[in-house]
Amino acid sequence: MPRLVSLVRASVLAVPLAVLATAPAVADSGNAAAGFGQLYHDGVVVRTVVTPTSTPGKGVDPIFAFSSGVDGQLSVTSVAPGGPGYHGGRWAVYVVSWNTAPYLLTSDEAVASATAAGDITVARMPAADFVCPVAG
Numbered sequence: 001m002p003r004l005v006s007l008v009r010a011s012v013l014a015v016p017l018a019v020l021a022t023a024p025a026v027a028d029s030g031n032a033a034a035g036f037g038q039l040y041h042d043g044v045v046v047r048t049v050v051t052p053t054s055t056p057g058k059g060v061d062p063i064f065a066f067s068s069g070v071d072g073q074l075s076v077t078s079v080a081p082g083g084p085g086y087h088g089g090r091w092a093v094y095v096v097s098w099n100t101a102p103y104l105l106t107s108d109e110a111v112a113s114a115t116a117a118g119d120i121t122v123a124r125m126p127a128a129d130f131v132c133p134v135a136g
Contacts, residue, residue: 039063039075039134040106046080047135048089059092059129061085064111064122067095069102078108080134093128097121 037048064076079086096111100119105111114120 041080043106052130052132055129057126060087060090063091064094089133093125094122095125
């Protein structure tokens with residue numbers, strides 16, 4: 001039984017990594033070895049420290065992870081350091097799937113508009129929640 005629990009914990013930690021890794025250019029290839037990645041916040045690329053720790057069901061900072069998309073599509077967040085509602089990168093994972101030809105989304109407002117237009121479907125994935133701070 002302990003082995004099963006360890007396997008479940010390992011797979012839960014792997015989910016956010018796999019979700020984020022499937023989005024093109026989530027990790028800046030030039031800095032991947034240094035442990036840094038990128039995501040969009042309000043149309044601007046912000047850096048992340050890629051030291052994720054699994055926190056299933058405990059995320060509070062929304063992050064939209066794309067399972068596919070156009071070149072340059074990064075995950076998108078509505079919060080960042082210094083702004084209201086930022087909880088240190090305690091990510092509540094939302095997986096974005098395209099219902100039309102993908103196009104670049106760089107803000108939570110763009111994600112909301114694409115959802116309203118029916119271009120994307122957004123699904124909450126609490127099992128994939130994790131902690132990974134954004135560099136200020």
